[in-house]
Amino acid sequence: MAYDPVLYSRMLTELTFAFHIIFATVGVGIPVMIAFAEWTGMKRNDPYYLLLARRWTRGYVITVAVGVVTGTAIGLQLSLLWPSFMRVAGQAISLPLFMETFAFFFEAIFLGIYLYTWDRFRRPVSHFLLLIPVMLGSSASAFFITTVNAFMNTPQGFTLKGGSITDIQPLVAMFNPATPTKVAHVLSSAYMTSAFVLATIAGAALIKKRDSLYHRKALKLTMIAALVFSITTALIGDLSGKFLAIYQPEKLAAAEWHFETARQVPLVLGGILTQDHQIKFGLKIPFALSILAHDNPNSVVQGLNDTPVDERPPLMVHYLFDSMVTIGIFLMVLSMLSVWMVRKLKSVQYPRWLLRLIALSGPLALLGTELGWFYAEVGRQPWILRGYMKTAHGATTSNQVDLMLLLFCILYVAIGFTLVKVLGRMFINNELHEELKNRGIEGGPAQ
Known part of the structure; x- marks a missing residue:
């Protein structure tokens, strides 16, 4: 097979984004969960929740460090692998790229102060207030970088003539039609995913130590947050479907x-597509796609045949979309069931089968996030800048991208292995028992 720099550039970019999105997601959501834990601990004068906040903060710092490395790799790769795209985007959408860096510095400064000032204030709320800039900085960072991705889907605020860009309006480019739904969905799903990741840690610990009060409190807090954010993510996802129907049909x-463009269109789950575009073994929900697109079962939904063949996304995105939605529904039902069992049944112990499902929820939430991003990016193909520049025209012509791909694979394996080892050492139960004991929490984890 002939060397294809576009293919290798796409592979390397996909690999880096897939690795980075894990740390970007928890980097946005974990500060919110830390805030929930510390606020609950202060209001209830409960040392367990305060210890939760401390321990989550330590793990969060490690993930932030890895996120910096992978984020830097993305910036490097955008310049090296997609030079034509960056000549346009670097001018039109440079404002949020700059502001994202500023937001990260803002977050990092206050994170350092927050981390090293536990028990240094007479009033605990003073320490809690230091976390607010961390939350704002992490969420603002996600906001700014997501507007860049939104710009790629609905570019505006510039004029492109003969390869030259003129009439640049940075704010118009930044606040493009895709920005509201994309930013809202990214933030809500990050909060939801982080809640499930922390719930997984608590659930897995309770499978081994079912009498751990520390982990029961952690699980209760995280599952309530997971329920709230899974519902908001589903509602925002509905708005995203309506956006696509208008701007990216x-x-x-x-x-x-x-x-075929038609009315009363069903929504298809699963199935196999034949060469003549017949769907076999798929579950069709009557009128559902028309309702998703326009809130009206009789509404018209544009079909793919109205799009030129060379501008159609690959049809495999159907499975990405279905898998993402299925995971989201499962996680929402799981969080509802967990909260209901605790509040209505007044259950002291979580059933082992429920704990096993909760232990899977974090990886599933991360997988759902990955699938969502792959759907967003692959579903925009063949465009890198929709309507203006195709992916093949934005890539480098270098013949060294395959070597870069190999080197970055080695780097990510090394980082991933180191991260697992470090976090594993930080959160083993023996250290938790000692910390509970040293802080004078009676009975340790066995209460």
Whole structure:
């Protein structure tokens, strides 16, 4: 097979984004969960929740450090692998790229102060207030970088003539039509995913030590947060579907294997697509796609046949979309069930089968996030800048990208292995028992 720099550039970018998105997601969501824990501990004068906040903060610092490395790699790769795209985007959308860096510095400064000032204030709320800039900085960072991705889907605020960009309006480019739904979905899903990741840690610990009061409190807090954010993520996802129907109808049509423009269109789950565009073994929900697109079962939904063949997304995005939605529904039901069992049944102990499902929820939430981003990016193909520049025209022509791919694979394996080892050493139960004991929490984890 002939060397293809576009293919290798896409592979390397996909690899880096897939690795980075894990740390970017928890980097946005974990500060919110830390705030919930510390605030609960202060209001209830409960040392368990305060210890939760301390321990989560330590782990968070490690993930932030890894996120910096992978984020830097993304910036490097955008310049090296996609030079034509960056000549346009670097001018039109440079404002949020700069502001994202400022937001990160803002977050990092206050995170350092927050981390090293436990028990240094007479009033505990003074320490809690230091966490607010951390939350604002992490969420603002996500906001700014997501506006860049939104710009790639609905570019505006500039004029492109003969390869030259003029009439640049930075704020118009930044606040493009995709910005509201994309930013809201990214933030809400990050909060939700982080809650499930922390719930997984508590659930797995309770499988081994079912009498651990520390982990029961952690699980209760995280599952309540997971329920709230999973519902908001689903509602925002509905708005995202309506956005696609108006601004990117080809992406929605590809996700649902919808070819002919029609009314009363069903939503298709699963299935196999034949060469003549017939769907076998798929579950069709009547009128659901029309409702998703326009809140009206009789509404018209544009079909994929209205899009030129060379501008259609790959049809495999159907499975990405279905998998993402299925995971989201499962996690929402799981969080509802967990909260209901605690509040209505007044259950002291979580059933072992429920703990096993909760232990899987974190990895599933991360997988759902990955699938969502792959759907967002692959569903925009063949465009890197929709309507202006195709992916093949934005890539480098270098013949060394395959070597870069190999080197970055080695780097990510090393980082991932080191991260697992470090976090594993930080959160083993023996250290928790000693910390509970040293802080004078009676009975330790066995209460």
